[in-house]
Amino acid sequence: MVTRTVDLRSDTVTKPTETMRAAMATADVDDDVLCHDPTALRLETEMARITGKEAALFVPSGTMGNLVSVLVHCDIRGSEVVLGNNSHIHIYENGGISTIGGVHPRTVKNNEDGTMDIDLIEAAIRDPRGALVYPITRLICLENTHANSGGKCLSVEYTDQVGELAKKHGLKLHIDGARIFNASVALGIPVHRLLQAADSASICLSKGLGAPVGSVIVGSNSFIAKAKILRKTLGGGMRQVGILCAAAIVAVQENVGKLEGDHKNAKVLAEGLNKIKGIRVDAASVETNIFYFDIEESSKHTAESLSKYLQQRGILVMLEGPSRVRIVLHHQISESDVQYTLSCFQQALTGVPDQNGI
Ligand SMILES: Cc1ncc(COP(=O)(O)O)c(C=O)c1O
Numbered sequence: 428m429v430t431r432t433v434d435l436r437s438d439t440v441t442k443p444t445e446t447m448r449a450a451m452a453t454a455d456v457d458d459d460v461l462c463h464d465p466t467a468l469r470l471e472t473e474m475a476r477i478t479g480k481e482a483a484l485f486v487p488s489g490t491m492g493n494l495v496s497v498l499v500h501c502d503i504r505g506s507e508v509v510l511g512n513n514s515h516i517h518i519y520e521n522g523g524i525s526t527i528g529g530v531h532p533r534t535v536k537n538n539e540d541g542t543m544d545i546d547l548i549e550a551a552i553r554d555p556r557g558a559l560v561y562p563i564t565r566l567i568c569l570e571n572t573h574a575n576s577g578g579k580c581l582s583v584e585y586t587d588q589v590g591e592l593a594k595k596h597g598l599k600l601h602i603d604g605a606r607i608f609n610a611s612v613a614l615g616i617p618v619h620r621l622l623q624a625a626d627s628a629s630i631c632l633s634k635g636l637g638a639p640v641g642s643v644i645v646g647s648n649s650f651i652a653k654a655k656i657l658r659k660t661l662g663g664g665m666r667q668v669g670i671l672c673a674a675a676i677v678a679v680q681e682n683v684g685k686l687e688g689d690h691k692n693a694k695v696l697a698e699g700l701n702k703i704k705g706i707r708v709d710a711a712s713v714e715t716n717i718f719y720f721d722i723e724e725s726s727k728h729t730a731e732s733l734s735k736y737l738q739q740r741g742i743l744v745m746l747e748g749p750s751r752v753r754i755v756l757h758h759q760i761s762e763s764d765v766q767y768t769l770s771c772f773q774q775a776l777t778g779v780p781d782q783n784g785i
């Protein structure tokens with residue numbers, strides 16, 4: 428019988444802490460559509476301060492945060508957005524910018540570090556003289572940290588360069604900052620500085636920060652005013668939303684400091700896995716809380732059989748292909764969980780109990 432659960436599928440799996448639940452239970456609330464829920468206002472004011480933007484808006488998910496942001500910037504039919512071919516907006520958001528917003532995606536290859544070559548971004552920007560046949564480029568999107576690249580951090584220098592490029596061409600810059608706090612902690616650079624070049628950003632409170640629900644969009648007063656209308660259009664206007672925002676406030680207050688521990692646990696786990704025959708992981712490249720590993724052909728396991736073996740021992744991972752697995756650390760994974768996980772991997776791949784005798 429499984430007596431322990433180590434959920435490494437994502438940092439979206441965290442459960443609200445007791446402090447969050449207490450804050451939710453006693454939250455000061457009001458109708459956030461008819462007026463402004465006081466706790467939502469507190470969260471939005473704090474997030475605007477942290478990010479150095481004029482205003483902020485709570486939204487139910489990161490997907491809606493990105494969708495609303497893109498649609499505000501690309502509010503004219505025939506608009507085009509330049510984004511990474513391996514970006515979350517392009518891969519995992521149901522093509523919402525097109526299916527709902529009528530916005531055309533223009534992808535540029537993501538490098539292994541999550542960036543897109545600046546010259547390739549510029550080459551993807553449409554020449555306005557071709558307006559008879561071309562869509563009109565209005566927006567560039569970055570993602571920091573870059574999830575599909577293994578939680579890689581975009582440097583502030585790179586972000587500023589893309590910002591300069593956007594300005595040069597009269598474009599806006601949106602940053603999918605689902606894990607911007609992870610980037611900030613890993614780089615030792617404040618969130619507001621990482622977002623300085625961006626006209627907008629979408630920041631997940633429900634990932635590494637551990638809130639049960641929600642994201643926040645940040646930007647200018649004018650941008651957020653338009654975003655609020657679009658959020659309502661999409662059904663995201665919420666009533667006594669302070670119940671959710673109260674937990675998010677606790678998350679920001681209590682969990683940013685835990686991200687460094689998540690990054691350390693990711694590094695320890697990656698380095699430990701790297702020592703196990705049959706597994707290949709670039710442990711040196713682990714920067715934050717996400718990494719991928721590959722199962723070698725010589726191994727007796729596939730990703731699916733390994734995940735089943737691990738699941739029988741309470742360990743949950745995300746399959747990314749026949750021999751590829753994603754691991755994501757979060758504040759509810761302890762150092763002991765990491766060691767237990769390594770023991771189970773050791774047993775699965777080599778059949779030899781490790782020093783823990785498992
Ligand atoms: C980089 C990135 N952006 C956006 C999202 C979307 O967030 P949500 O799941 O809250 O819609 C996710 C994952 O969930 C993500 O990993």
Ligand SMILES: C[C@@H](O)[C@H](N)C(=O)O
Binds near residue numbers: 436437439574
């Ligand atoms: C799968 C993806 O949509 C989600 N953002 C995650 O990282 O778990």
